[in-house]
Amino acid sequence: MTAATREPRTDRGRRTRDSLISAARTVFERQGFAATRMGDIAAEAGVSHGTVYTYFDTKEDVLEATLQQLIDHLLESIGGANLTDPMDQIANANERYLGAFAENAPLLRVVEEVSVTDARFSAILDDLRRSHLRRVTAQIRRQQREGRVHHDLDPQTTAAALCAMVEGFSRHWTAFGSTQDPNGQATLTLLWQRALGLTPADSATTTPHQEGSDGIHR
Amino acid sequence: MTAATREPRTDRGRRTRDSLISAARTVFERQGFAATRMGDIAAEAGVSHGTVYTYFDTKEDVLEATLQQLIDHLLESIGGANLTDPMDQIANANERYLGAFAENAPLLRVVEEVSVTDARFSAILDDLRRSHLRRVTAQIRRQQREGRVHHDLDPQTTAAALCAMVEGFSRHWTAFGSTQDPNGQATLTLLWQRALGLTPADSATTTPHQEGSDGIHR
């Protein structure tokens, strides 16, 4: 979109471009950005070396197009998340995030590889995080106003921390749990709720954590 | 562990090698790994091009030596953390971590840049995380046994999530807060404690979160 990309004019062209992006993702995830040669992408897509340049001006542009597609999917899968909703919606949101991030973590790592050197990509990642951060911050603020979240938490810092938790967990720690801890998502949700002191919507007027169902001392 | 590195045999050599590592850190943090040329490191250290190769075989080896030094410092600053101790020690531990990570985040990002392509570095980072994870997991388990942490939390998953929170926060979100949110550390500690349901040592027999002092509705 932003990238210097030549849009295909024929159907055959569109097909070629799509398979290039798909191939690029495969190769980037396998080899990282630096170790990927344009020829690798072409080979993976089954086209000639020079064909890549029919659609993309630089290797960075290929990555950007690939990333753009990822982001489209990402926003789509997360977009539905109704962050306005009460407590049990956190579970839903986290589930989506975890799924989406886990699925895309490999390519995102590649983008981070490049973003160390290339400001273009660090900006994209920043935007992504920032917009998410903004929404989570707003949600926390609202919940504080509704008296369902601790007031002594700075909304933005808290949002940053919780977002970091979910993103970071999906990136690294997932791999450590014995074959993808199936409780990962549930645990994250629990931690998120308890960290905020979040209470169910109907008990909004009650002090949080009064319930004995928190598993301590049974 | 010790990279393919030629140890200096004289004092002059040691000095040169040290200044190379120091220069390397500066340049790597400024330019990232891919964009750094061996000549840049040499220039920054004020030595000739070939001198770098007197002590290091490859650019990767330079990074590894630089990383090794970082890790030594890191373990040192964190090593003192007495994770066995009660609730208010979490604050201490987080403070250290946040400080240490924030300080080293730039170089660590560079290491992650490389680790996408180079298994040697992903292994080092994995080890680092794993050993930290192990300690935090053990701590949580102990606290659960002492009845001061929710029993429904899987220790390892929880540890992974909290570690991710601290690491991730120090890496990215820090940059977002206006000039390093001074409450960052305090907030992280609060979140950590509440997420676990952690109670003060002396109230171990009490159900956590009974106190009204958590800032909600006063």
Added chain:
Amino acid sequence: MTAATREPRTDRGRRTRDSLISAARTVFERQGFAATRMGDIAAEAGVSHGTVYTYFDTKEDVLEATLQQLIDHLLESIGGANLTDPMDQIANANERYLGAFAENAPLLRVVEEVSVTDARFSAILDDLRRSHLRRVTAQIRRQQREGRVHHDLDPQTTAAALCAMVEGFSRHWTAFGSTQDPNGQATLTLLWQRALGLTPADSATTTPHQEGSDGIHR
């Protein structure tokens, strides 16, 4: 056998590759292997530096391709040699050998230069010699059976010595004779025949060397 070489897919490519091999031979013969830079070959072929790497991975591979072509020609020019035939065929064989070797001696010297360090090339040269040795050994054995060659000569050792004589003569000594001794070939043939005690086919049943026509005391 076929070196790590990328085969051209178009005619233009084939032409370029051929001219590279031809240029390589020229340059190798002029400068030797060590003193030849890839750029020299490219310049001689009138192409750019990197073009060499379109067809060859390393400088060694260029030499191997060049050598392969030499060997093909060599076997071709020698292939016709009917080593089964009687005495006067030795002359024919030697003539061919001498011609072929003299023509290719410069490049072969280069190959020997490299083969001191690179086992790949010493193997090729060994094979070449071995296969020649095998044929000459078989010929001598046959001639012994036919009673036309001294029986007290070990066939293999004898073959090795005579091959060495021809090869070595064509390599070094040629240069010593005033402008390529025109009698070189005739002399070699004489020596070869007399060393074996070889008799003409029709006098096979006669003891060799009975004829007074050998130029001694007339």
Added chain:
Amino acid sequence: MTAATREPRTDRGRRTRDSLISAARTVFERQGFAATRMGDIAAEAGVSHGTVYTYFDTKEDVLEATLQQLIDHLLESIGGANLTDPMDQIANANERYLGAFAENAPLLRVVEEVSVTDARFSAILDDLRRSHLRRVTAQIRRQQREGRVHHDLDPQTTAAALCAMVEGFSRHWTAFGSTQDPNGQATLTLLWQRALGLTPADSATTTPHQEGSDGIHR
């Protein structure tokens, strides 16, 4: 001698220089010239890198000194050869040559490696061969005058061929025979004598090859 070599002034110096030459020979024979680094020689001699330059100006000079030592030994072992003497002295000469060459072949190959590029060494080898050639030529001429060698052989060409036979045999073919054919020397001598038509000293007036003792048809 001719080489730019700094003669040692102390005993310790002489010892160091000698061990350097000895080490150089070992390493050159193992790795060839191009693949040998000055450091390898130093390491093999157990001295420091820079020490080599106390005695030699360049790597070529090291080789030349090594070669000089070889030549001294070579001439010594061959020097005694009395080429003036009759037929059975050929055996003696060949024996010496074969022994001397076989023993020194590895280093000589290295010298040939360099001589492709470096005229200094090709001149040395040429001189070596030329002086040998001169003596053999003179011997053959004398023997022709004495009527003990075929008159139809050009002395110089013949000498070149026979020298090539001995040198080449000792270089390559030796390796092919099953563990150094013990008859190699005897066979070479036979071939040499018969090729020339050489007759025993006392039968100088007789036509050569009249004897039935040549193993053919018994």
Added chain:
DNA sequence: CATGAATGAGTCTTCATTCAT
């Protein structure tokens, strides 16, 4: 559009040689 050959700037890396101690 697709192809694949050609280009050449860019770097790493080597190592003979020099030099301060």
Added chain:
DNA sequence: TATGAATGAAGACTCATTCAT
């Protein structure tokens, strides 16, 4: 003399990008 650190010229090789067909 010996040491080992420093130098820097030299060259192989890579690969993104261009271009003729």
